[in-house]
Amino acid sequence: MVGRHHRSPAPRHAVSHTVRHTASHTARRALAPLAAASVAVLAAAPLASAAPAAPAAPQQPADQPPCSDAADVCVDLGEQRAWLTDDGRATSGPMAITSGSDEDPTPTGEFTVQRKERHHVSREFGRAPMPYSVFFDDEGRALHSGSRAGSSHGCVRLDKDDAQDVFAALEPGDRVEIVR
Structure with missing residues (x-):
């Protein structure tokens, strides 16, 4: 080639x-x-304008309890959460709760811990166990351990570990605040 x-x-x-x-x-x-x-x-x-932006309004942190500084425990029925508090600051929580139904609601307001019973059994509702009960009103309502699957009869139900913490932290005379 x-x-x-x-x-x-x-x-x-x-x-x-x-x-x-x-x-x-x-x-x-x-x-x-x-x-x-x-x-x-x-x-x-x-x-952008040369004027400085106005400071944003302070917002309440998501896990900050909505109760007064005097509350020892704060319960928010709208959010279905509770906190142990000291001077308005959460020391424990938020804890998931279940509260009363529309027919038998959990009351709102300021209450005082009246008594505590570690092994309470309800006489009113078929001998239902209410372990770690912290009673806060004259109607027999309490913060206590129990199933959170359905509404209560006005009590505030907590998971067992949370109920134990609340029971250990509160004493008769302590302030319970329940808000919606």
Whole structure:
């Protein structure tokens, strides 16, 4: 094959350079409209005013109890949560609770711990166990351990560990606040 010129294949690095160059060129062409649009949006955007922004109103932290500083335990019926508190700050919680039904609601207001019974059994509701009961009103309502699957008859039901903590922390005369 004299006189015929055979072209040898391009070296491997040259092929990849060509592919890279073509891909880069294609990408730049595809992104050009986006760059132009970005510039147009920035040019049309109003400039920020020179006046300083007003400070945001302080918000209550999500886990901050909504009761007064005098409460020793705070119960929020709307959120179905409770906290042990000291000077308005949570020392334990939030704890999940179950409260009374529409027909037999848990009362709201300020109450005082009247007595505590570790192994109380309800005489009114079929000898239902109410372990770790902390009674807070004259109607026999208490914070106590029990199933949170359904509504109570006006009591505040807590999981067992939380009820034990509440029982250990509160004494007769301590303040219970229940809000909605």
